[in-house]
Amino acid sequence: xxxxxxxxxxxxxxxxxxxxxxxxxxxxxxxxxxxxxxxxxxxxxxxxxxxxxxxxxxxxxxxxxxxxxxxxxxxxxxxxxxxxxxxxxxxxxxxxxxxxxxxxxxxxxxxxxxxxxxxxxxxxxxxxxxxxxxxxxxxxxxxxxxxxxxxxxxxxxxxxxxxxxxxxxxxxxxxxxxxxxxxxxxxxxxxxxxxxxxxxxxxxxxxxxxxxxxxxxxxxxxxxxxxxxxxxxxxxxxxxxxxxxxxxxxxxxxxxxxxxxxxxxxxxxxxxxxxxxxxxxxxxxxxxxxxxxxxxxxxxxxxxxxxxxxxxxxxxxxxxxxxxxxxxxxxxxxxxxxxxxxxxxxxxxxxxxxxxxxxxxxxxxxxxxxxxxxxxxxxxxxxxxxxxxxxxxxxxxxxxxxxxxxxxxxxxxxxxxxxxxxxxxxxxxxx
Amino acid sequence: xxxxxxxxxxxxxxxxxxxxxxxxxxxxxxxxxxxxxxxxxxxxxxxxxxxxxxxxxxxxxxxxxxxxxxxxxxxxxxxxxxxxxxxxxxxxxxxxxxxxxxxxxxxxxxxxxxxxxxxxxxxxxxxxxxxxxxxxxxxxxxxxxxxxxxxxxxxxxxxxxxxxxxxxxxxxxxxxxxxxxxxxxxxxxxxxxxxxxxxxxxxxxxxxxxxxxxxxxxxxxxxxxxxxxxxxxxxxxxxxxxxxxxxxxxxxxxxxxxxxxxxxxxxxxxxxxxxxxxxxxxxxxxxxxxxxxxxxxxxxxxxxxxxxxxxxxxxxxxxxxxxxxxxxxxxxxxxxxxxxxxxxxxxxxxxxxxxxxxxxxxxxxxxxxxxxxxxxxxxxxxxxxxxxxxxxxxxxxxxxxxxxxxxxxxxxxxxxxxxxxxxxxxxxxxxxxxxxxxxxxxxxxxxxxxxxxxxxxxxxxxxxxxxxxxxxxxxxxxxxxxxxxxxxxxxxxxxxxxxxxxxxxxxxxxxxxxxxxxxxx
Numbered sequence: 021x022x023x024x025x026x027x028x029x030x031x032x033x034x035x036x037x038x039x040x041x042x043x044x045x046x047x048x049x050x051x052x053x054x055x056x057x058x059x060x061x062x063x064x065x066x067x068x069x070x071x072x073x074x075x076x077x078x079x080x081x082x083x084x085x086x087x088x089x090x091x092x093x094x095x096x097x098x099x100x101x102x103x104x105x106x107x108x109x110x111x112x113x114x115x116x117x118x119x120x121x122x123x124x125x126x127x128x129x130x131x132x133x134x135x136x137x138x139x140x141x142x143x144x145x146x147x148x149x150x151x152x153x154x155x156x157x158x159x160x161x162x163x164x165x166x167x168x169x170x171x172x173x174x175x176x177x178x179x180x181x182x183x184x185x186x187x188x189x190x191x192x193x194x195x196x197x198x199x200x201x202x203x204x205x206x207x208x209x210x211x212x213x214x215x216x217x218x219x220x221x222x223x224x225x226x227x228x229x230x231x232x233x234x235x236x237x238x239x240x241x242x243x244x245x246x247x248x249x250x251x252x253x254x255x256x257x258x259x260x261x262x263x264x265x266x267x268x269x270x271x272x273x274x275x276x277x278x279x280x281x282x283x284x285x286x287x288x289x290x291x292x293x294x295x296x297x298x299x300x301x302x303x304x305x306x307x308x309x310x311x312x313x314x315x316x317x318x319x320x321x322x323x324x325x326x327x328x329x330x331x332x333x334x335x336x337x338x339x340x341x342x343x344x345x346x347x348x349x350x351x352x353x354x355x356x357x358x359x360x361x362x363x364x365x366x367x368x369x370x371x372x373x374x375x376x377x378x379x380x381x382x383x384x385x386x387x388x389x390x391x392x393x394x395x396x397x398x399x400x401x402x403x404x405x406x407x408x409x410x411x412x413x414x415x416x417x418x419x420x421x422x423x424x425x426x427x428x429x430x431x432x433x434x435x436x437x438x439x440x441x442x443x444x445x446x447x448x449x450x451x
Numbered sequence: 452x453x454x455x456x457x458x459x460x461x462x463x464x465x466x467x468x469x470x471x472x473x474x475x476x477x478x479x480x481x482x483x484x485x486x487x488x489x490x491x492x493x494x495x496x497x498x499x500x501x502x503x504x505x506x507x508x509x510x511x512x513x514x515x516x517x518x519x520x521x522x523x524x525x526x527x528x529x530x531x532x533x534x535x536x537x538x539x540x541x542x543x544x545x546x547x548x549x550x551x552x553x554x555x556x557x558x559x560x561x562x563x564x565x566x567x568x569x570x571x572x573x574x575x576x577x578x579x580x581x582x583x584x585x586x587x588x589x590x591x592x593x594x595x596x597x598x599x600x601x602x603x604x605x606x607x608x609x610x611x612x613x614x615x616x617x618x619x620x621x622x623x624x625x626x627x628x629x630x631x632x633x634x635x636x637x638x639x640x641x642x643x644x645x646x647x648x649x650x651x652x653x654x655x656x657x658x659x660x661x662x663x664x665x666x667x668x669x670x671x672x673x674x675x676x677x678x679x680x681x682x683x684x685x686x687x688x689x690x691x692x693x694x695x696x697x698x699x700x701x702x703x704x705x706x707x708x709x710x711x712x713x714x715x716x717x718x719x720x721x722x723x724x725x726x727x728x729x730x731x732x733x734x735x736x737x738x739x740x741x742x743x744x745x746x747x748x749x750x751x752x753x754x755x756x757x758x759x760x761x762x763x764x765x766x767x768x769x770x771x772x773x774x775x776x777x778x779x780x781x782x783x784x785x786x787x788x789x790x791x792x793x794x795x796x797x798x799x800x801x802x803x804x805x806x807x808x809x810x811x812x813x814x815x816x817x818x819x820x821x822x823x824x825x826x827x828x829x830x831x832x833x834x835x836x837x838x839x840x841x842x843x844x845x846x847x848x849x850x851x852x853x854x855x856x857x858x859x860x861x862x863x864x865x866x867x868x869x870x871x872x873x874x875x876x877x878x879x880x881x882x883x884x885x886x887x888x889x890x891x892x893x894x895x896x897x898x899x900x901x902x903x904x905x906x907x908x909x910x911x912x913x914x915x916x917x918x919x920x921x922x923x924x925x926x927x928x929x930x931x932x933x934x935x936x937x938x939x940x941x942x943x944x945x946x947x948x949x950x951x952x953x954x955x956x957x958x959x960x961x962x963x964x965x966x967x968x969x970x971x972x
Contacts, residue, residue: 226754229753230751230754237748237751241744243736247734247736247740250736251734251737254726254729254733255730258723261719261723261726265716265719268715268719412757416757419761420758420761420929420930423762423765423929424926424930427768427922427926427929430918431919431923431926434916434918435915437912437914438912438915438919441908441911441912442912444908445908445909448905448908449901451904
């Protein structure tokens with residue numbers, strides 16, 4: 021969308037040289053969305069251990085597979101790639117993207133540590149459930165990037181997907197870290213803007229609100245999971261008592277035992293239910309983290325505006341300085357200038373001319389700087405607003421689907437409950 | 452030394468006299484009570500309702516009570532009812548063990564009264580009956596909880612060898628306001644169960660205190676209560692109060708089995724009740740969570756413009772679920788735990804009766820021992836020589852001493868023999884009563900337990916059905932009426948890739964979909 025040339029679709033286009041990028045091919049075919057022609061999967065987490073300097077480092081790696089699905093874009097070979105990546109490499113990729121495309125809302129990574137946990141939830145980094153949820157989230161991350169018209173064309177991103185060797189080196193070679201605005205490093209510093217942009221202020225407020233609301237949802241949901249778990253597991257005790265009871269009865273033996281079996285089924289069912297529900301929590305957590313991404317965009321904008329305002333101020337003050345010299349007025353009140361004058365006498369006409377010329381040169385430079393700053397700001401605002409709009413539409417669709425999925429999960433749980441209790445009722449009817 | 456007084460014998464002699472008067476007081480004597488319990492009913496059948504005579508063996512006390520003006524609480528023409536009840540009587544009822552529901556009682560309509568010292572609640576008791584001993588087929592009176600307590604006490608005193616149903620607890624742990632409509636409704640149901648259980652009992656249902664309870668006007672009832680408490684003193688140290696354990700030589704295995712069963716059964720019920728309490732507590736906590744969770748979605752909708760109706764529908768589903776859960780929690784406490792607790796009390800009643808039965812058997816055995824001992828003494832005396840006895844030493848003629856001793860022993864043997872026979876009968880009757888009651892109790896227990904657990908399961912089913920509907924509505928609200936909710940049983944998705952594909956490819960259509968969604972909302 022950003023810098024596409026009008027599509028020239030030519031169905032018979034085949035890559036002429038093996039080195040030609042599939043991406044270039046796709047671009048020429050006018051496909052803006054990588055997912056339209058490529059399938060990406062994150063699968064098969066494996067444990068790796070490396071030993072370095074007498075220290076053992078154990079970590080998980082994930083298999084990243086790609087497969088070209090569109091026949092027109094086929095490259096040499098079978099069109100598939102696969103390589104292994106670990107979480108820290110994902111982090112590197114994301115940092116790179118964030119700094120390289122400051123105006124874009126960069127998709128978030130899954131959490132480093134399990135948050136909003138409840139009693140029985142998997143919290144260990146190497147726990148199978150935790151790994152599985154992380155794997156799914158990493159996949160979503162890549163898919164979101166691939167679906168982005170700008171990000172999917174990025175060479176580093178493509179390299180992440182397809183080029184195993186020395187990818188890290190290529191990232192560092194871009195020297196992206198130096199581009200990072202030093203002001204951004206102090207993320208907590210607030211900028212005093214003379215005229216904060218309404219839209220970005222609203223966006224900041226929105227990101228705060230959404231983060232607050234989602235955090236609350238997750239917090240209470242964790243408690244709900246705990247209590248639901250308790251309710252179900254307690255029903256398991258019924259089986260024990262029913263069995264004991266059936267031993268002292270003559271007529272109610274079988275029905276009681278069968279009913280007890282169903283109580284046990286009910287107790288066990290909560291494990292799968294909560295595992296599935298964790299998916300909902302993960303989806304909410306992604307949007308919680310998206311809030312951070314939004315805030316980050318706002319912050320970058322503020323940096324730009326800060327610079328721009330500083331440049332403007334600088335220019336204005338230089339103009340007034342020049343005016344003052346030209347008109348021969350000395351500044352009123354106490355100032356360094358007046359002090360100097362008092363101590364050393366006023367400037368000579370030549371000195372003044374020199375000063376004025378000096379200032380005019382500075383003003384010229386500043387004007388260029390200001391123009392650049394304004395242009396940059398404008399470009400940023402355009403790109404950012406466009407991407408934010410895209411994000412919002414995506415979010416609406418996503419959340420509708422997320423809520424629908426949650427409702428579907430609840431319906432599934434209800435159906436299970438109905439089935440179990442109906443069976444139990446049938447058992448009791450045979451008492 | 453034959454002069455030493457046997458502690459037990461004195462005790463048992465005193466009891467014999469009371470027991471005898473007890474027998475006299477009850478309708479029908481030991482004679483007809485031996486054998487089938489239904490004999491009592493049969494006896495009543497032949498009473499001539501028009502003459503209002505209960506039977507020959509009745510003593511004056513009964514007659515007094517019968518002559519109370521029962522017409523006052525009658526609903527219909529007295530003479531009409533008498534003839535109609537005669538008809539019903541002659542058509543007879545089968546005296547096998549089919550339950551005769553010829554008395555049906557409802558307890559409802561709680562009303563608060565403010566007395567001089569305290570306030571209390573009365574319930575309306577409506578009796579519908581086809582029995583001949585009642586003047587009218589229908590009665591309506593008002594009674595309070597303490598009146599029920601009085602009735603139960605009277606029944607226990609009168610029928611110590613029968614199982615009297617338990618009363619609901621005086622205080623509820625959950626509902627602290629004893630005037631709250633919910634509490635009173637539950638209590639009325641429990642009281643109704645109590646009186647109907649008495650009404651179903653082949654012996655207790657004929658009890659005159661019971662009849663007065665059901666039919667007498669307020670002031671008549673109060674005066675009757677006052678009169679009857681005078682008897683308490685006499686009865687207090689009789690069989691009714693025998694609580695402590697006895698050294699039985701040999702408890703019949705039949706009753707040992709009953710004892711074991713009742714003990715174990717009570718334990719199991721207590722376990723179930725405890726588990727249920729814990730579940731209810733956890734459900735209550737979950738309910739609290741839901742109350743907090745639902746509104747958060749609505750709060751979120753304040754920050755959105757496209758998702759408002761979706762978020763509202765989420766809140767609605769959570770609210771519906773939490774309301775349904777509250778219903779489940781309340782119903783579990785009122786209609787599951789409460790009846791369970793009552794059944795546990797029931798086992799306590801049975802244990803008491805078992806103890807009394809043991810006591811009677813012990814009494815009988817002791818008396819038998821005593822009798823045999825005396826017989827032995829008597830036989831030995833015949834061949835003894837009294838020359839060196841205490842009496843001879845004091846100057847009495849040895850033969851006279853022997854004669855005196857013989858006479859005394861003969862007397863004792865005679866008394867003890869009678870006593871032993873009475874107790875033997877009593878023991879047999881008690882065993883029969885208890886056996887019959889246990890049989891009935893087991894049948895009722897079976898039916899009650901089945902009903903109780905089926906209802907509990909059904910409640911859970913209904914809870915889930917309500918929740919299911921609520922979430923289906925939410926999906927329709929978010930996605931439109933045609934979304935295939937029934938296809939919701941699709942297999943678990945391994946990842947969300949498909950979802951993203953769909954979304955990200957439909958960029959162009961997205962704005963339109965938003966519009967339609969907001970149109971629907």
